[in-house]
Amino acid sequence: DADVTQTPRNRITKTGKRIMLECSQTKGHDRMYWYRQDPGLGLRLIYYSFDVKDINKGEISDGYSVSRQAQAKFSLSLESAIPNQTALYFCATSDRDRPLGPQHFGDGTRLSIL
Amino acid sequence: RKEVEQDPGPFNVPEGATVAFNCTYSNSASQSFFWYRQDCRKEPKLLMSVYSSGNEDGRFTAQLNRASQYISLLIRDSKLSDSATYLCVVRGYGGSQGNLIFGKGTKLSVKP
Numbered sequence: 612d613a614d615v616t617q618t619p620r621n622r623i624t625k626t627g628k629r630i631m632l633e634c635s636q637t638k639g640h641d642r643m644y645w646y647r648q649d650p651g652l653g654l655r656l657i658y659y660s661f662d663v664k665d666i667n668k669g670e671i672s673d674g675y676s677v678s679r680q681a682q683a684k685f686s687l688s689l690e691s692a693i694p695n696q697t698a699l700y701f702c703a704t705s706d707r708d709r710p711l712g713p714q715h716f717g718d719g720t721r722l723s724i725l
Numbered sequence: 726r727k728e729v730e731q732d733p734g735p736f737n738v739p740e741g742a743t744v745a746f747n748c749t750y751s752n753s754a755s756q757s758f759f760w761y762r763q764d765c766r767k768e769p770k771l772l773m774s775v776y777s778s779g780n781e782d783g784r785f786t787a788q789l790n791r792a793s794q795y796i797s798l799l800i801r802d803s804k805l806s807d808s809a810t811y812l813c814v815v816r817g818y819g820g821s822q823g824n825l826i827f828g829k830g831t832k833l834s835v836k837p
Contacts, residue, residue, distance in 0.1 A: 644824075653812075653829040654769070669824070701768055711757040711816060714825055716768040 614638045615717035617702050623723045624692060632687045632720050634702030641707040643685040644714060645669075645677060647698040654701065660685055661707070692724045728752065731813050731828040739836055742803045746831045748796045748813030758789055760798050761812040763830065769812055772798075803835045 615636045624630055634643065645657040646669075656669030658677040666677060674696060678686045689696055699721055703714040731748045738744050750758075758775040773780065775787040775796050786799040796813055813828035 651829065654827040656824055659824065699766070713759050713771045713774060713814075715771070719766075719768050721766070 615702060615704055615715055617700075617717040617720050619720060620718065621721045623725065625725050626693055628692050630689045630692050630722070632700055632702075632722070634685045634687070634717055636683050636702075636704045636717075638704050638706075638715060639682075640704035640715075641682060642705040643679070644703040644705075645675075645685065645687045646701045646703065647671070647696075648701065648719075649698050657687065694724045697722060697724045728826045729813055729815050729828040731811075731831045733829060733831060735832040735834050737834045737836060738803055740803055740805060742835075743799065743801045744803055744833065745800075746798045746811055746813075746833075748798075748828055748831075750794050750796070750813075750815045750826075752815070752817070753791075753794060755815045755817065757816040758796050759814040759816075759825075760785075760787055760796075761814055761827075763810045763812055765810075769827075772811070800833075803833075805835050805837065808833055808835045 618633045641662050644659040646654045648654045655671050657671055657675050658669050659667050660679045663679050676688045699719050701719050702717040705714045706712055728751050736744055760772040761769040762772045763769045773782050773787050775789045777789050779788045784801045788797045810830040810832045812830045815826045817824045
């Protein structure tokens with residue numbers, strides 16, 4: 612089983628719809644992150660959370676919201692999807708006890724907004 | 726200057742070749758450094774962390790030069806399976822010290 616699981620893996624939806632992407636992890640990490648990746652732009656941070664009561668905006672948070680339901684779960688919502696939110700979305704985790712350590716990524720969600 | 730800069734490539738090399746990638750970063754206070762590998766449409770996977778003393782893992786060698794603010798990755802005896810995009814990643818400093826800054830990646834294609 613994957614340590615960091617994202618659902619759905621693929622989603623096609625229409626402009627204006629509300630969408631939720633979910634991430635769950637079995638690594639026991641406190642820190643979780645949401646990124647989007649666009650061709651030619653690399654990964655960009657949307658939101659991050661260092662524990663259940665901590666939510667922080669990243670580089671490109673406009674149009675997105677998040678919920679940290681539990682240590683193991685971190686959801687990303689698009690309240691009213693627009694076509695330029697079409698991208699590959701990744702959830703990641705890292706270990707609080709290794710603040711300078713790497714992040715570990717889920718398999719990704721491919722989202723298309725028509 | 727971009728925060729993390731890489732040559733996008735592609736680097737097209739024959740099997741068995743040695744290939745080197747460089748990456749520069751702008752924040753001299755950056756604290757940790759990584760190389761990730763990303764296959765097409767898949768998640769980034771940690772290849773190796775990069776330490777000041779340099780480190781080696783099999784055919785892969787990473788070097789960090791803090792004075793010049795660059796990081797390198799050397800791949801020896803390239804395999805077809807090494808074909809991927811290699812991401813240079815730098816950890817930020819200060820209030821967002823938990824955050825990683827990603828380069829756009831260097832594409833490697835190893836040919837038979």
